[in-house]
Every structure is written in C-alpha cells, then in structure tokens.
Amino acid sequence: MAREKNFPPQITSGSPAGLMKMKIKFLEGLVGSSTRNNEPGSSGSSNSGTINGATFAVRVGTIDGVITHHLRAETRRDLVAWARAIVQGCHTAALSLREYTVRCLWQGRPCKLVVNTEEGFMLYAAGARGINGASPGSPPAPLWKRSFDKLRMSADDGSRLLWLDFIDDENEIELDLESCPKPIVFVLHNFLSAKIHRLGLSA
Structure with a gap:
C-alpha cells in the first residue's frame, strides 16, 4: 500500500x-x-x-x-x-x-480525533466529547493523548488511512478516517507551522 x-x-x-x-x-x-x-x-x-x-x-x-x-x-x-x-x-x-475534530475508527472502534494547537493529539470514544470540548456532565478522559513534540512522522494513503508515529510508542497508530485524510493532514501541518512561527523558531 x-x-x-x-x-x-x-x-x-x-x-x-x-x-x-x-x-x-x-x-x-x-x-x-x-x-x-x-x-x-x-x-x-x-x-x-x-x-x-x-x-x-x-x-x-x-x-x-x-x-x-x-x-x-x-x-x-x-x-x-x-x-x-x-x-x-x-x-x-x-x-x-485552535482545534480540529474528525471522526475516525481506531482498532475498529468509532472515535473522534481531536488536534489542539496547545494540547496536541487526543482520541475520544465517539459521543464522549462535543465540539471544542463541550460535553454533558464531567469531562471525558481520552483513550490516549500525545503532545506535538512527540510526533516523529505522519503518513497517509491518500484514500482513508492516517498513520501517526510518536516517539516512545512501539508501533505507529493507524486511524481509518473513512474518507480522504488530506484535510486533517493539511490542518496538522498548519498547526505545527503556526506553533513554530509563534515560538520564533522559523528562520
């Protein structure tokens, strides 16, 4: 593939x-x-x-x-x-x-991937978290969470699959977006570029 x-x-x-x-x-x-x-x-x-x-x-x-x-x-x-x-x-x-949310499947389970400019990557069970963090009752705990500085690389198949490779993780994370992954990929790049620029690290 x-x-x-x-x-x-x-x-x-x-x-x-x-x-x-x-x-x-x-x-x-x-x-x-x-x-x-x-x-x-x-x-x-x-x-x-x-x-x-x-x-x-x-x-x-x-x-x-x-x-x-x-x-x-x-x-x-x-x-x-x-x-x-x-x-x-x-x-x-x-x-x-500040934040972008997309539906996906993780290990066959319906989920929501949240990419936040400050908090990084968070994966929630579908329905556990509303838009921009709004949720009924107490805030749900993410299934997993990773900061931007842990991201080693990402890749996609141009069709529906997105792979995230984080430092300290034994295996890369595979997410099935059920549609083209390019919107989230480009948003991710934009978030990272904006963070670098804000920190004054761009040459």
Missing part, C-alpha cells in the same frame, strides 16, 4: 512557506515537499529579480483529495509577497481555530 509521508515542519532558512495547511510548492524551486510517492519536482530557479511568468501551485486538502490551483507571479518579489500572505493567513486561521 502506497503511503505519502508527512513530516512535521522543518526549520530551514530560505523557505518562507515550510509545511502548512495549504502546501505551497513553488515550481521555481523555492519550496519543496517530501513524499513517499514521488511528485514532479521543480525545474530550476532564477537569481534575477524578474522571473517572467513564474508560476506556483497551491495544494488544498479536501475530502475529495488534493486540489491544485496554479497561479502566476510576474516577479520574484510578487512570488515572495504571495508566499508571505498565504503563510500568515494560514497561521492566523490556525491560531484562531
């Missing part, structure tokens, strides 16, 4: 976009991504201020898969301005949203 490997955002210089909800892949080679299934790479770059008709692609994760929008910038300055605006917008949205 083919998997697309989704590494947490890397702290690298010269890469304004990094990894985020809307994975930006500049065809001029400014930004790249790592996958288990090889994707077409970039084909060169320009050192000049003007790059006639430079194009870049914005990849958006949806329940129907990844949708790619191709855009064009007239100059390198325009390209950087677009990158900055999209990244800042994604970071602002992530910190405003």
